[in-house]
Amino acid sequence: MQKSFRFGLCVAMTFLTASIVHAEDADEHAAHHGSASPPGGVAVGSMASSGMKPAGEMQSMMGEMMEGEHGGRRQSPFFSQLLALPALDDAARQALLRQAEQRSHRGLMLISEAARAAAHAETATEQIAAVRNLREGSDLLDSGAAARMALAGTGKPAGAAMNWFRDRLSIEPDETHAAHPFGLSPSHLLLMLFLLLLSTGLAALQLLRLKRIRQIVAARKGTAKVANTQPSPAAAPEMQAATAGALAPSNAPAPAGASLRKPRPWSGPLRVTRIIRETPTIRTFRLADPAADRLPFDFLPGQFLQIEVEPEPGKRARRSYTIASSPTQRAYVELTVKREEQGAVSRHLHDTLIVGDLVRASGPFGSFTFTGTTADSIVLIAGGVGITPMMSVLRYLTDTAWPGEIFFLYGARSTDEFVFRDEIERLERLHDNLHVFAAMERSPGTVWHGAVGPLTRDMLLSAVPDIARRRIHLCGPPAMMAAMKAELAELGVPEVQLHTEAFGPASLPIDPVDAPSAPGNDASRTVQPPSAPSTRIAEASVTFALSGVSAALAGDQTVLEAAEGVGVEIPYSCRTGDCGLCVTKLLDGEVTMANEAGLAPEDKANGYILACQAKGSGKPIVVEA
Structure with a gap:
C-alpha cells in the first residue's frame, strides 16, 4: 500500500x-x-x-x-x-x-x-x-x-x-487506518478469509490425493507379491485371511493384532551370529543374512525353517526347526534346537557349528501360526522343546501389545529343562494379560514352587477359565500331545478350536539327503529309505501337468516319490501328512491318503491332495505340478 x-x-x-x-x-x-x-x-x-x-x-x-x-x-x-x-x-x-x-x-x-x-x-x-x-x-x-x-x-x-x-x-x-484495525476494511478481511479457506481446502485435497496414491501403490505391490508367490492351498484359514496386511519395514513391530501376509518361501545361506546355551541339552542359534542388515524373508509366528548341513563329506542332511523368535525382529531369526544322540543334524549344530559359520536354510513353512486376528484369546500348551513355536507367538503378541488374554501352559521333565524360564517370568510381570502355568519336577540345586508332574485335567481347569470356548495351540512330544488331546476332548473343547503341531515319524531318503520331518525333536523321527522305483510294478501312471512329464505310479508309491523319480519338484517337509507343505491339486483320477492332518477341509473339497500321502487306485491320475 x-x-x-x-x-x-x-x-x-x-x-x-x-x-x-x-x-x-x-x-x-x-x-x-x-x-x-x-x-x-x-x-x-x-x-x-x-x-x-x-x-x-x-x-x-x-x-x-x-x-x-x-x-x-x-x-x-x-x-x-x-x-x-x-x-x-x-x-x-x-x-x-x-x-x-x-x-x-x-x-x-x-x-x-x-x-x-x-x-x-x-x-x-x-x-x-x-x-x-x-x-x-x-x-x-x-x-x-x-x-x-x-x-x-x-x-x-x-x-x-x-x-x-x-x-x-x-x-x-x-480515514481507513483510523476506522479499521491494522488498516483493513471488512471487505479486505472477508477476501483474506475466503483465500485462507480456499488454500486450506486445496491443501487438504492434495493430502488426500497423496494418501490415495500411497494406497494404490501399496495395493499394487501387494498384488505383485501375491502373484509371484505360489501359496499352499492347504494353509490354515488364518493364513488365508491374513493376506491384507504386510510385515512392517526395518525392525519396527507390527501394530497390535495386525494381519501378516503369508510369506514367500526363500532359500539361501544364513550366518550364525550368536549361540545361546538355554539348558544343558538345548541351544539357540541366531542366524542373519550375511550380506544385509535384515532378513531376506518374512515369516509368521509359529512357522519353521528347513536347515541343510553336511555332517559328513559328500552327505547332506536336512532338518526342520521351528522359529522361536518374533516376526517383529527383522535383523535375525532364532532356532532353538535340542541335541539328540540319534539326530544327525542336531548333533552337527551342537558339536560343530560356531559363530561365523554359514548354514543353508529354506522356508518359512508351516501353517501352525497365530497372529491374534482370528480369536480374542489364546491358550498355548507346550511340552519339552515344543515350546519353540509357542515362544514365537508369545513374543509377537507381547511385542505388538495384543490386548487378548494369553494363557501359557508348559510341561517339562525338570527345572533344568525349563527353556526360556527367565524371559517367560519377565514377560508375565510386564503384561497383565499373560497368565503362565508350568509343571515339572524340581532338579537338585534349583528352586521350584510350581506344580509337580505332567500337565493334568485339573491343572487345565484351574489355569484356564472357560477353556472350552478358547482357541488352543498344542505342541510337544507324541505321548504328551495324545494325553492332552484326550483331556481337552473331555473338557468339551471342539476340534475346530484345537490346533496342533505333531512330531511324527518320517520316511525320507538318507543318501544323499537325510531330511527329517516336521520341526521338533530329532529323536522322535524314524528315518527309512524309500524303495527303489525299479523294484515296483507300475500299476498306473501319474502325469505332472505343469512339468509335462509322466511317470509310472506303483501301488505302494506316493505321488511325491514318483515326482522325485522323474525330477519334478514338489515342496515338502515332514512327509508324514502333518505339515501340509506338499499340497497339490488333483486334476484327474482318484487317490487314497493314510494321513490327511495337514490338509484343510476346504482344500480337500476343492480337489487338493497331500503328495507325500497320495497313492494311486490303479488308474492314471493327473496332478498340477
Whole structure:
C-alpha cells in the first residue's frame, strides 16, 4: 500500500512540476500582455477557481518535499524531519521545534502583509499575488502548528506530515487506518478469509490425493507379491485371511493384532551370529543374512525353517526347526534346537557349528501360526522343546501389545529343562494379560514352587477359565500331545478350536539327503529309505501337468516319490501328512491318503491332495505340478 502511494505521489509531483512551469510562463506572458488569456484559453483566475494550487504555493510545497531544490533554503526538509521524529534525539527535537515556531511566525507575517496588499491592490495581478502570499502564509502557519502539536505529543508526527502532504495535493484524508484495525476494511478481511479457506481446502485435497496414491501403490505391490508367490492351498484359514496386511519395514513391530501376509518361501545361506546355551541339552542359534542388515524373508509366528548341513563329506542332511523368535525382529531369526544322540543334524549344530559359520536354510513353512486376528484369546500348551513355536507367538503378541488374554501352559521333565524360564517370568510381570502355568519336577540345586508332574485335567481347569470356548495351540512330544488331546476332548473343547503341531515319524531318503520331518525333536523321527522305483510294478501312471512329464505310479508309491523319480519338484517337509507343505491339486483320477492332518477341509473339497500321502487306485491320475 505504501509503495502504491509513493508511486502515485511521484506521478502527482511530476504533473505539478509541469503545471508550475506552465503557470510561471502564463504569469510572464500576462506581465507583457496584460490580462489576456494564455494560449489554450485558461486564465490564472480559472486555475484558482478550479481548486488547483497556485504556482507559488506549489513551489513552496516542492521546496518542503525535495531537499536542496530551489536554492537549497534548508539543509533538511522540514517534514522529512517530522517523519523521522521518533528516532530524533533531544537536540534534534529542539531544533525542529524552533523551525516550527519560525514557520508559524513567518506565516503570520505573510498573512498580515498579504492582507494589507490585498486591501490596497488596484489590479488583478496584485490581487492574485496577495492571495498567493496569503495562502503561503496560511500553509506555513498550519504546518508549524501541526509540527508543534506532534512535538507536544498531542498528535502522531507521521500522521501530521502525511495529512499536510495530502492537503497540499488535494487528496482526500485517509480515514481507513483510523476506522479499521491494522488498516483493513471488512471487505479486505472477508477476501483474506475466503483465500485462507480456499488454500486450506486445496491443501487438504492434495493430502488426500497423496494418501490415495500411497494406497494404490501399496495395493499394487501387494498384488505383485501375491502373484509371484505360489501359496499352499492347504494353509490354515488364518493364513488365508491374513493376506491384507504386510510385515512392517526395518525392525519396527507390527501394530497390535495386525494381519501378516503369508510369506514367500526363500532359500539361501544364513550366518550364525550368536549361540545361546538355554539348558544343558538345548541351544539357540541366531542366524542373519550375511550380506544385509535384515532378513531376506518374512515369516509368521509359529512357522519353521528347513536347515541343510553336511555332517559328513559328500552327505547332506536336512532338518526342520521351528522359529522361536518374533516376526517383529527383522535383523535375525532364532532356532532353538535340542541335541539328540540319534539326530544327525542336531548333533552337527551342537558339536560343530560356531559363530561365523554359514548354514543353508529354506522356508518359512508351516501353517501352525497365530497372529491374534482370528480369536480374542489364546491358550498355548507346550511340552519339552515344543515350546519353540509357542515362544514365537508369545513374543509377537507381547511385542505388538495384543490386548487378548494369553494363557501359557508348559510341561517339562525338570527345572533344568525349563527353556526360556527367565524371559517367560519377565514377560508375565510386564503384561497383565499373560497368565503362565508350568509343571515339572524340581532338579537338585534349583528352586521350584510350581506344580509337580505332567500337565493334568485339573491343572487345565484351574489355569484356564472357560477353556472350552478358547482357541488352543498344542505342541510337544507324541505321548504328551495324545494325553492332552484326550483331556481337552473331555473338557468339551471342539476340534475346530484345537490346533496342533505333531512330531511324527518320517520316511525320507538318507543318501544323499537325510531330511527329517516336521520341526521338533530329532529323536522322535524314524528315518527309512524309500524303495527303489525299479523294484515296483507300475500299476498306473501319474502325469505332472505343469512339468509335462509322466511317470509310472506303483501301488505302494506316493505321488511325491514318483515326482522325485522323474525330477519334478514338489515342496515338502515332514512327509508324514502333518505339515501340509506338499499340497497339490488333483486334476484327474482318484487317490487314497493314510494321513490327511495337514490338509484343510476346504482344500480337500476343492480337489487338493497331500503328495507325500497320495497313492494311486490303479488308474492314471493327473496332478498340477
